Each structure stands twice: as structure tokens, then as C-alpha cells.
Amino acid sequence: MRIERRARWKAARLSALTVGAVLAAAACASPAFHGVEADPPTAVADVGLSNGTGPAFRLSDRKGMWVLLFFGYTNCPDVCPLTLSHIGTVLRDLGPTANRVAVVFVSVDPDRDTPDRLAQYAASFGPQVIGVTGERAEIDAAVEAFGARYELHTDEAATSAAGYSVSHSGDIFVIDPEQRLRLTIPFGVAPDAILSDLRRLIGPSG
Amino acid sequence: MSNRTLLTLGTLTILALTAAACGGGSTDAPSAGESAANATAPVGDSAGITTADVWARKSPMAATMGAVYLRIDNHGAVDDALIGAAAAVAHTVEIHETTNEGGVMSMAKVDAIPVPAGGSAELKPGGYHVMLIDVTAPLKLGERFPVTLQFEKAGMITVEAEVREE
Numbered sequence: 001m002r003i004e005r006r007a008r009w010k011a012a013r014l015s016a017l018t019v020g021a022v023l024a025a026a027a028c029a030s031p032a033f034h035g036v037e038a039d040p041p042t043a044v045a046d047v048g049l050s051n052g053t054g055p056a057f058r059l060s061d062r063k064g065m066w067v068l069l070f071f072g073y074t075n076c077p078d079v080c081p082l083t084l085s086h087i088g089t090v091l092r093d094l095g096p097t098a099n100r101v102a103v104v105f106v107s108v109d110p111d112r113d114t115p116d117r118l119a120q121y122a123a124s125f126g127p128q129v130i131g132v133t134g135e136r137a138e139i140d141a142a143v144e145a146f147g148a149r150y151e152l153h154t155d156e157a158a159t160s161a162a163g164y165s166v167s168h169s170g171d172i173f174v175i176d177p178e179q180r181l182r183l184t185i186p187f188g189v190a191p192d193a194i195l196s197d198l199r200r201l202i203g204p205s206g
Numbered sequence: 207m208s209n210r211t212l213l214t215l216g217t218l219t220i221l222a223l224t225a226a227a228c229g230g231g232s233t234d235a236p237s238a239g240e241s242a243a244n245a246t247a248p249v250g251d252s253a254g255i256t257t258a259d260v261w262a263r264k265s266p267m268a269a270t271m272g273a274v275y276l277r278i279d280n281h282g283a284v285d286d287a288l289i290g291a292a293a294a295v296a297h298t299v300e301i302h303e304t305t306n307e308g309g310v311m312s313m314a315k316v317d318a319i320p321v322p323a324g325g326s327a328e329l330k331p332g333g334y335h336v337m338l339i340d341v342t343a344p345l346k347l348g349e350r351f352p353v354t355l356q357f358e359k360a361g362m363i364t365v366e367a368e369v370r371e372e
Contacts, residue, residue, distance in 0.1 A: 074270075076271070077263075077313075079332065082331045120267040120268040150310075160300060160302075162300065162302075167312035170306065170311040188332055
């Protein structure tokens, strides 16, 4: 009786271990992206930004590269430098894979963000990071291409010494080498999570 | 300990290990400076108000705006509020708040940040910050500079901010 009971417990323990192992495998097999996956990947309309006196930008010129695109403005002291600094950290941690990644910071505030100022600002976050802007219609088309949003709060200029502020989507848009949107990473996702998403997307040979 | 307990513990351990092994990063809000928060001693103290982990983000090139973050604790029995700030490193200093509405980030000046009695206020990326407007020079990594905080009840408290990457 006693031996029988022990055997039964042994079997129960084994089955519990099995269940645990199966759960473990399931959990590891398909870790969710931290960003929101475009499933299926969706083609992105080409984005063209004349960039004032700076070099003009066309998204299609970056075909063959992974592109991380982010909308913002340089007078933004919180969200923009935080996000770009996270991207900078991720690029460093990506190692050689970072050579296949371009980062595009699109300013939605061309009246204050001159091409020169944008170029300097963007370069602070890493050699792969460029800053571009354009005519209002070009910016609006670019924002539209990603279903993003922005708004200039010119009414605020009187209340803050910082002048008007700009509301803008805080997402990082991840575009694959075929110019398809693959992932939208919302504001506040930690760098290690972004890194894991990019490693999973880009892979060793992507 | 019964066999049943052992069994449960064993299963829990496996699940815990699984969770640990699969952790590919957290989706937590940015925790800039969080690790240092506990290590930093309070640097300001007046009428039950203490501050901790006061830091500013390194200036990107060409940036004229900056942000100071900190934690404020109110150990007193009276509600207080941060109502202003000043710093020699910028021409103007204001208190601003970043909000996230459906993924669209906005920033606006606020008049006060409440610091309730026995409670605290956290100024952190993606939330409240002390906004440095027109910095006199780029804020360089490792630099320290004084910031005077003005509280409704506790009056002026001067603290030292450290310039960090994040």
C-alpha cells in the first residue's frame, strides 16, 4: 500500500514536471513582440522630404535597409531625446546588425528646425541617425503614410517661454528593406525590449 | 512538508524559471535613473520636503531645451506643491507635463505639481519635468548644477542636478 502510494506520487510529480516543461516550451516558442506587429506587413507609401537647404530625403532611397522612423521636433525636451537616446542604445547593442539599420527623425516643426540644426541634433544620438524635414504638405503626407498624428499648439506661445509646443505620435515605426511597415513601437517601451523585437525581426541574415 | 506541497513548489519553481528564461525585456515605462534613485541620498530638506535623484538629460547638439527630473517626498502633515523653479543654466525655467493620449504625446506648462502630505511626486520622463528653456550652454555628461525649487508651503529649496545620459 505504502509503496503503491509512493509510486503514484512519483507519477504525479513526473506529470507535473511534464506539464511545466510543456508550458515552458510554449511560452518560449513565440515570445510576443513588445511593439505592435503589422500582420501582414503593409507597404508604406514613399515619403519625400525636400529638407530645405539640406539633402532631400526619399524613403525609397533606403530600400534594402531597415528603417526606424520617428516624428518629433528638437524643442521637445522629454519624449524626443528620450526615444532617440533609447534608439541610440539599441543601435549600440545591435552590434554589426546596426549597419543594416537607418534611423530617420522627421521634424514636424520646420519653422524652428532648420536642416542644419536637425542634422546636428540627430547626429548626437548615433551615426545612423539623420534628421529631416520639409514643406508642410510633405510632412503631412509622411505623417499620413504611417497613420501618425501631430498638432502645433500655437495658442500656447503666449503662456510658455518655450513658445508653442507640438503634440506628435510617440511611436517608432519599423520599416523593412522592402519598404513595408513591420512594427509600431509605442512610446515608453524600454530599450532592451526594442532590442529584442529588432533582433527577432531582422535576424542574423535579414 | 507533504508531497503535495513539494509538488506545488516544484511546479511553481519551473514556471518561475520559465518566466525568467523567457524574459526578453520589459515593457515598463522608461525607468531612467531609477536604479540610482535608491542610492542617492536626499539632497534637499525643508519643512518635511525631501528630494532625491535629481538629474538632467545631457543636451543633444543644437538643443536649446532641457529637462530636470527628480523625486519629491512630503514627510509633513500638510499638502504642498511645487509651483516654480529657477536655474542659472537656463534663461527661463518652467514646470511642464507630458501626457500620452492614444499614443500622441503632448507637453504643456502646468502651474503646480501637488505633493500631498505623507506622499510624493515623481518628475520623470514621459510625465512631469522641470523645463529648462534656452540653456546658456549645452548640458554636459557628469556636470552638476543647482536648481532652486519653489514650493507653495515649504518655500525655496535648492538642490543639485547631475547631468546624465538617461
